[in-house]
Amino acid sequence: MKLKSLLVSLGLLAGASAIQAAEPLKVGFVYVGPVGDLGWSYEHDMGRKGLEEYFGDKVKTTYVENVPEGADAERVITQLAKAGNDLIFTTSFGFMNPTVKVAKRFPKVTFEHATGYKLSKNLGTYVLRTYEGRYISGVTAGMMTKTNTIGYIGSFPIPEVIRDINAAYMGAKSVNPDVKMKIVWANTWYDPGKETDAANALMDQGVDVMLQHTDSPAPLIAAEKRGLRAIGQASDQSKFAPNAHIFSVRDDWAPYYIKQVQAVMDGTWESKDFWGGFQDDMLTLASINPNLPKDVRAKIDATLASIKSGEFKPFTGPIKDNKGNVAVPANHSLTDVELAQVNWYVEGITDEIPR
């Protein structure tokens, strides 16, 4: 499929000179994983399909999947720009520098980079408030655990993941003061075998509800096998674990992609750092399991409602870090810029961030 999409972009390259205003807007996507990963890249591709559905023949989309983060990425992005794409989405943190470079060389093309922080005149960034979903996950896990031990499978100790670990723990603590959290770093975004091992290691140590910040459904399957519970990440993973699955925090990129394509069509696009969450319909709770106790379900709905209305923000002070320093002062909610720099664990997490 990768070959096919490359051929498509080569084909576009040949016809690039014939572009006129009446032509459809050409939108390119660069994915870090396969579209069949059922997680991160899969959801971006669902967003792309949503875009096509919404605009019909007013847009023409191309994607390249499985693009390694590095020199290859620059080549692929350049190719997409040369092929006459008007708007290019690069969807992984590691595409940041290649995107910045290519954006400089193609000032007439608009670029959007997911999860990065470098902006320029024709380059915007966008990121999900995944910590909102993590907070609700934490609340649920805190209520569901019988051993008072919940587990978190981390990928890499970057601010996004550390922020989400904090949100999950604060959520759990808010309903269960005795809760403990065990954190295991799998050191990968995607390795079903490794994720299974991590899940089993946690369950061997008394964890009975798991959250994951890695992309495959393997931890859910492991939990299903042992009759324990877990929460899905990025896409709806309920079918992998009909009993174990609590809910999945699903990423939904389509609303954002539609909005930005419209802006480029109207000539109103401007470079911004955009953060989207439940309020923007870019996060949803997918397939909440009907086997949850009534009070847990009610609490999930209530927490979701208060986040969605903007009334509650998880990172509102006073919050102390686990070394006793004030991390967020009273009456202050972390701004987006501050959220992007969280590098401390909240008070109560008896662990240290690996350096």
Add this chain to the structure above:
Amino acid sequence: MDSDLIVQILFAAIKTGTPLLFIALGELICEKSGVLNLGQEGMMLMGAVVGFLAAYGTGSAGLGVLAAMLMGCLMSLIFAALVLHLGANQVATGLALTIFGTGLSAFVGSGVVGQTIQGFQPIAIPLLSDIPFIGKILFTHDILVYSSFAITFALLYVVNKTRIGLTLKAVGENPHAANAIGIKVLRVRYLSVMFGGVMAGMAGAYMSLVYTPMWVENMTAGRGWIALALVVFASWRVGRIMLGAYLFGLASIMHLVLQGLGWSISPNLLAMLPYVATVIVMVIISADQFKEKLLAPRSLGKPFDPRQMA
């Protein structure tokens, strides 16, 4: 650490080591005959996807394993035809096989992404599984793990104690001499490569039917490459392959367990453990100049053309 946890860790180490054991045993036989096949990852992925498809279609995990073994064998035949018959470069052909298998498996499996099956259930062997400590670690697995035990012991015998083992060694060490005494060098190599394919297929089936009973693209995540390192680590001995596979399994389990116990060791450092172990073994082996020469099959990676004399 209590003894229950230790039992669970060792149990998990064997499970984690099993796919490595399968694929490394296959590669070992292949290399013993003098052929270096870097296509392990591709064969394993094809085995995983075809095994899953068969198990999903027929509802029988056993048929899934059979299909995976056949598929691995078919993949290895492509390799064998190119390398042995047409004399293509082994390294390049092997790499091509991996790339081919990775892409094709994603294509073939796209229809069943997200489906689940009932994989193999564990079977506790009566009596043996009641032995304290050891019983739980060794004898409460599923049928594929038991087959890996059986295959290892069978190979130990065949490679070290039989005429077949000697023939294999002769072909790998000096194909021209073997040819001169009437051994069909190419036939032995064909069979060895096919054996490697069958084992890679089994390793794939273990991944998609037992370890994580599902199919997703690239689910083997580089285990084929670890197996290649493992063969060197084991210095081409069957027994050491088993030991090494479980050590690798243990190292990757410990990396996760220690974190859960609150040890603040850098996960990057822990993730390196299996590779550090390989390097250390290499250093120890290489320190002995004489021994080193006896290890790798001498004709490894070199094509054999019966018309040319050595």
